[in-house]
Amino acid sequence: MSLLELRGISKIYGDLKALDNINLSVENGEWTAIMGPSGSGKSTMMNIIGCMDKPTMGEVLLDGVDIAKESAKNLTAIRRDKIGLIFQQFHLVNYLTAVENVMVAQYYHSLPDEKEALEALARVGLADRAKHLPSQLSGGEQQRVCIARALINHPEIILADEPTGNLDEANENIVLDLFRQLHEEHTTLIVVTHDPEVAEVAQRTITLEHGRIKSDEINKMFGRN
Amino acid sequence: MFLRMIRGAFARQWKKMLIIALTIMLGTSLATAMINVMLDVGDKVNQELKTYGANITVLPKSASVMSDLYEVEGSSDDTGSYLLESEIGNIKTIFWAFNIVDFAPFIDTNVTTDGGSETRLVGTWFNHHLDLPTGESLDAGVNSLRSWWDVDNGSWIDEQALEEDERAAMVGAVLAKREGISVGDTIHVKGAEGETELKVQGIFDSGGDEDEQIFAPLDLVQELSGKDGYISSIEVSALTTPDNELAEKAAKDPGSLTIAQYELWYCTAYVSSICYQIQEAITDSVAAPVRQVAESEGAIMDKTELLMVLITILSLIGSALGITNLVTASVMERSNEIGLFKAVGARDGAISGLFLTEILLTGLVGAVAGYFLGFGFAQIIGHTVFSSSIEMKPFVIPIVAILMLAVTLAGSIPAIRMLLRLDPAEVLHGR
Ligand SMILES: Nc1ncnc2c1ncn2[C@@H]1O[C@H](COP(=O)(O)OP(=O)(O)O)[C@@H](O)[C@H]1O
Ligand SMILES: [Mg+2]
Numbered sequence: 241m242s243l244l245e246l247r248g249i250s251k252i253y254g255d256l257k258a259l260d261n262i263n264l265s266v267e268n269g270e271w272t273a274i275m276g277p278s279g280s281g282k283s284t285m286m287n288i289i290g291c292m293d294k295p296t297m298g299e300v301l302l303d304g305v306d307i308a309k310e311s312a313k314n315l316t317a318i319r320r321d322k323i324g325l326i327f328q329q330f331h332l333v334n335y336l337t338a339v340e341n342v343m344v345a346q347y348y349h350s351l352p353d354e355k356e357a358l359e360a361l362a363r364v365g366l367a368d369r370a371k372h373l374p375s376q377l378s379g380g381e382q383q384r385v386c387i388a389r390a391l392i393n394h395p396e397i398i399l400a401d402e403p404t405g406n407l408d409e410a411n412e413n414i415v416l417d418l419f420r421q422l423h424e425e426h427t428t429l430i431v432v433t434h435d436p437e438v439a440e441v442a443q444r445t446i447t448l449e450h451g452r453i454k455s456d457e458i459n460k461m462f463g464r465n
Numbered sequence: 466m467f468l469r470m471i472r473g474a475f476a477r478q479w480k481k482m483l484i485i486a487l488t489i490m491l492g493t494s495l496a497t498a499m500i501n502v503m504l505d506v507g508d509k510v511n512q513e514l515k516t517y518g519a520n521i522t523v524l525p526k527s528a529s530v531m532s533d534l535y536e537v538e539g540s541s542d543d544t545g546s547y548l549l550e551s552e553i554g555n556i557k558t559i560f561w562a563f564n565i566v567d568f569a570p571f572i573d574t575n576v577t578t579d580g581g582s583e584t585r586l587v588g589t590w591f592n593h594h595l596d597l598p599t600g601e602s603l604d605a606g607v608n609s610l611r612s613w614w615d616v617d618n619g620s621w622i623d624e625q626a627l628e629e630d631e632r633a634a635m636v637g638a639v640l641a642k643r644e645g646i647s648v649g650d651t652i653h654v655k656g657a658e659g660e661t662e663l664k665v666q667g668i669f670d671s672g673g674d675e676d677e678q679i680f681a682p683l684d685l686v687q688e689l690s691g692k693d694g695y696i697s698s699i700e701v702s703a704l705t706t707p708d709n710e711l712a713e714k715a716a717k718d719p720g721s722l723t724i725a726q727y728e729l730w731y732c733t734a735y736v737s738s739i740c741y742q743i744q745e746a747i748t749d750s751v752a753a754p755v756r757q758v759a760e761s762e763g764a765i766m767d768k769t770e771l772l773m774v775l776i777t778i779l780s781l782i783g784s785a786l787g788i789t790n791l792v793t794a795s796v797m798e799r800s801n802e803i804g805l806f807k808a809v810g811a812r813d814g815a816i817s818g819l820f821l822t823e824i825l826l827t828g829l830v831g832a833v834a835g836y837f838l839g840f841g842f843a844q845i846i847g848h849t850v851f852s853s854s855i856e857m858k859p860f861v862i863p864i865v866a867i868l869m870l871a872v873t874l875a876g877s878i879p880a881i882r883m884l885l886r887l888d889p890a891e892v893l894h895g896r
Contacts, residue, residue, distance in 0.1 A: 283894045292808065292890040313812075320810020327893055331805045335477030336470065343466055348811040352466040389809070401894060 241304055243268040243396060243428055244289065249298035249308075251284050251451075258284040259295065260451040268396075269426040271419070273439035276448035282432045283401055285448070289430065290399045291319040303396070320349050324390030326400035330382040332374040338385045339370040342392050349393045360388040364418060380411025387418055391427075398422065400431045404438055416441055467819070474823055478795070482827045485791045489831030489873060490838060492784025496777050497839025497865050502846050503773040505855045506766070521740055523548065523699040523752045547572075547695035548750055550683070555746035556701060557597050564734045568701040569593075569606045570683060574690035576654040580644045585678045586654060588686025591622040607680065610702060611671065619648035619667030624682060632685060634663035637676035641668045654679070658691035701743065701752070705736040707767060712737050781872050788876030792824060796880040803884055804892035817881050821874075828873040836865065 242265035251259040259281045266272055274282050287293035288300060291307055292315075300308045307318060332341045342357040361370050364384035374382055383403060390398055400419075404412040416438065419429055423443075431442060439445045443462045447455045475482055525546045553570050556562075569590045576586045590606030597603070607614075608621045615638075622633045636646050646652060650665045663681060670676060687693050708716075715722055715730045716737035722730060730738050740752035796803065806816050840857055847855035 283890075287890040287894070290808075290890075292888075292893075316807070316810055316812065319808070325808050325893075329801075329893075331801055331808075331893055333470075333473075333802050333805065335473035340466075340469055340473065344470070344806070345809040347466040347470075348806060348809050348815060 242266060242301075243270075243303065245299075245301040246285075246289075247299040247301070249285075249288065249295045249300065251281070251288065251293070252296045257451045259288075262298070262451075262453060264446065264453065264456075266397075266428065266430065269423070269428055271423045271429045271443040272431070273442035273445045274430065274432045274448065275434070275436070275439050275445060276454070278434075280448040281451040282448055284451075286399050286401050286430070286432055289397070290323050290325060291315040321393070322396045324393070324395035324398045326383070326386050326390050326398065326403045328402035328405040330374070330379075330386045330406075332382055332385055332389075334374050337371050337373055338366060338377065338381075341374070341385055342389045345389045345392050357388075357392060360392050361385070363391070364388045365414070378411070379407055380414055383407060383411065383415055384418070387415070391422070397428045397430060400429070402432055402434065404433065404435060412438070467822075470819060471822060471826070474819075475826075481791065481795055482823070485788060485795075485824065485827045486831035486834070488784055488787040488791060489828045489869060490835035492780050492787075492872060493832045493835025493865060493869050494838035494842055495780035496868055497836050497861065498842035498846060499773045499777040499780070500861050500864060501839070501843045501855050501857050503770055503777075504858055504861070505843075505847070506769055506773070506851070520705070520736065520755050521701040521703055521743065521752050522755060523701060523743055523747060523750050525697070526749045526751050547692065547697055548699065548747060550687075550694050550696050552747045553696070553699060554595055554597055556699070556743055557595075557601070557603070558599060559739070559742035559746050560731065561703070561734050561739050561742060562599075564704040564739065566702045566704060567605055567610045568699055569610050570696040571698045571700065572683065572686055572690065572692060572696045573678075574656050574686060574692075576656045576679070576689070578644060579653050582644070584640060584654075586656065586686055586689065587675075587678050587680045588683040588690075589680060590683055591624050591680075593624055593683075610700060611669075611675075613671070614675075615670040615672075616667045617670070619665065622666050622680075622682070627682070632661060632663050632681070633666040634679050634681040635667045635669055636665050636680075637678050638668055638670040639676040640678065641665075652679075654689075656689040659689050661685070661689060699747075699750075703736070703739050704734065705739060706734045707764065708735055708737070711735075715741075781868060784869075785872045785876040788824075788873055789879055792820075792877050792880040793883060796820065796884050800887055800892045803887050804889040807887070807889040808893055813885050816884060820881065820884060821877065824873060824877050825870075828869065832866065832869045835869075836862065839865075 244266040246262050246264040249259055249262040250257060262285065274285065276282050284293070288295050295308050298308065299306045302318065302322060305318075307315065310318065333344060336344065339354060339357050339361060342360055343352040343354060346352045346357060358367065358370055361367055364387050366381060366384055366388070369377060369381055374385070377385065383406075404415055407415065419431070420441070423429060429442070431438065433439050440459060440461060443459055445455075445457050445459055446453060525548050527546045548570075550570060553568070556565055556568055559565075571587060571589050573585050573587045575583055578584055592604045592608045593606045594604055595602060606624070616635075619635075622635060627633055634652070636652075641647065646665055646668070648665055648668060651662050652665060653662055654660060663679070683696070687695065711726060711730055712733075712735035715726075715735070719727065719730070719741060731742075736754040740754060743752040744750050803816060843855040843857065847853055
């Protein structure tokens with residue numbers, strides 16, 4: 241059984257089909273990139289997978305459970321336990337230090353554990369930045385805090401919506417290296433991107449257009465660069 | 466972690482929190498000041514109004530019938546028309562003794578002065594010291610009952626300071642001017658039963674008939690008129706509850722009440738029940754309210770209290786609106802943060818709890834500061850309006866605390882609802 245399976249998913253806003261009959265399955269440990277022009281439905285799909293939105297039609301099976309039928313409260317619980325989110329704008333809490341931002345996710349999940357949070361920061365190479373406020377960190381550093389926060393509760397899937405959209409090349413590479421590392425540790429990654437360079441390092445690339453899957457390809461170059 | 470988040474939020478947003486705290490502080494201070502002034506104002510207004518004179522006059526039964534029949538004021542020479550001096554203290558033993566603020570007995574006699582003119586000499590208490598059967602003691606008399614008298618020349622008579630054989634008097638300003646009497650003079654007066662020398666200790670301006678009269682200690686006038694132990698009237702100043710139907714019915718005839726009505730009436734500080742109780746305490750007396758003053762006291766107090774209640778309510782509504790605006794703005798500004806908390810799995814209760822804690826902590830700081838500011842306001846109001854300080858009653862603290870808690874929570878409702886409705890997907894992807 242796949243970790244994630246979308247069956248006949250549609251999301252309709254008025255007479256706009258943001259997603260139109262999407263069928264897709266993602267295996268455990270897979271690294272998938274989702275591409276497509278602006279407005280093609282990428283974020284909509286991520287929101288549905290990330291339990292922040294529900295499809296108008298279809299089933300979303302996560303670990304065999306149809307999350308499209310769950311109540312908002314249960315969705316919050318599923319998101320808390322199974323999903324790690326990485327955002328284009330990082331969304332760090334501006335009055336909390338780096339380590340506290342990681343601990344926020346622990347706090348709302350179970351119990352904050354500063355030692356574990358510091359380890360997570362060390363893993364993304366920010367051990368010496370733990371006590372800095374977001375405003376004292378560079379964009380790349382902020383995104384790494386965001387990644388540490390997404391990882392802290394050991395989610396089953398990491399969802400990243402344009403994670404490198406606000407980063408320069410050097411920081412983009414740092415983030416991609418982290419993704420590689422996560423992939424080697426068998427973390428399931430779904431990364432939305434505009435950027436072909438970000439997409440081509442993934443195992444598989446799905447391209448959306450007008451809410452439909454235009455292509456779904458295995459990246460033959462995967463692992464060689 | 467919760468504490469760290471609260472601390473961080475305060476550290477980063479202290480300016481906004483400060484404004485919220487200030488809003489709550491203003492509301493609290495007004496509510497504190499108004500409630501305290503309102504609770505204290507009853508006494509203050511009464512003290513203020515007391516200066517317009519006694520609100521109950523006690524006369525001997527026959528004198529009161531006479532004056533009713535012939536519409537003449539004051540005493541007659543009939544010995545039946547006197548009250549007993551020994552019973553005056555009984556006024557302070559009635560059920561509503563605590564509401565009796567002040568009183569003074571009067572007796573008067575006509576005397577002839579050196580200048581040859583007939584004048585009324587009034588005997589009374591100035592600051593008479595009285596030990597009550599209850600063990601209490603008090604000073605009663607015209608020094609406080611006639612507090613509106615202007616004594617620019619000389620001073621009030623202090624009965625306690627008088628020598629055994631010292632014969633002091635206060636002379637009305639009009640009489641003093643006409644007869645050329647000044648402070649320190651000794652005047653000679655001749656009454657029906659004797660004559661005496663009086664040392665003028667003060668000249669007063671009452672703005673009324675009393676300016677033609679001479680006031681001297683009670684025993685001196687009793688001696689001069691041969692009425693030892695008798696007085697012709699008592700003026701009483703009492704704090705009263707405004708009359709209602711029951712009080713009016715009782716005033717006509719207490720016998721017409723049912724037992725329950727009678728109890729209620731007797732145990733309420735209506736001017737009629739206080740009069741009734743005074744009559745019970747003093748043999749053959751008739752106590753009657755000086756209508757106008759008694760009524761206006763109640764009415765003015767009612768209106769003042771209504772005004773204060775309105776100001777309090779308005780200030781609370783004002784604070785609530787202010788809080789609503791500020792907290793809503795703060796939630797809007799922090800929508801990303803709220804969205805993020807939701808995205809990492811925070812329950813609705815946890816997020817509202819965080820924000821409410823912030824607001825309530827801010828409110829607590831504002832309220833404590835506001836209480837002290839309100840204390841200041843109350844004293845300013847007390848001194849400018851009533852020229853005395855306002856007593857701060859401790860039980861006002863919980864009242865104000867509950868009011869402000871309600872106002873703060875009510876003011877936060879729209880913001881909390883907005884916070885709960887907020888969709889993390891909307892804010893986090895920044896469409
Ligand atoms: N809440 C919404 N209400 C109406 N239309 C929406 C809403 N969310 C997304 N859309 C529309 O759905 C389409 C897909 O949006 P989105 O998934 O954000 O695209 P992408 O992330 O690929 O740029 C767009 O045309 C967008 O305008
Ligand atoms: Mg998008």
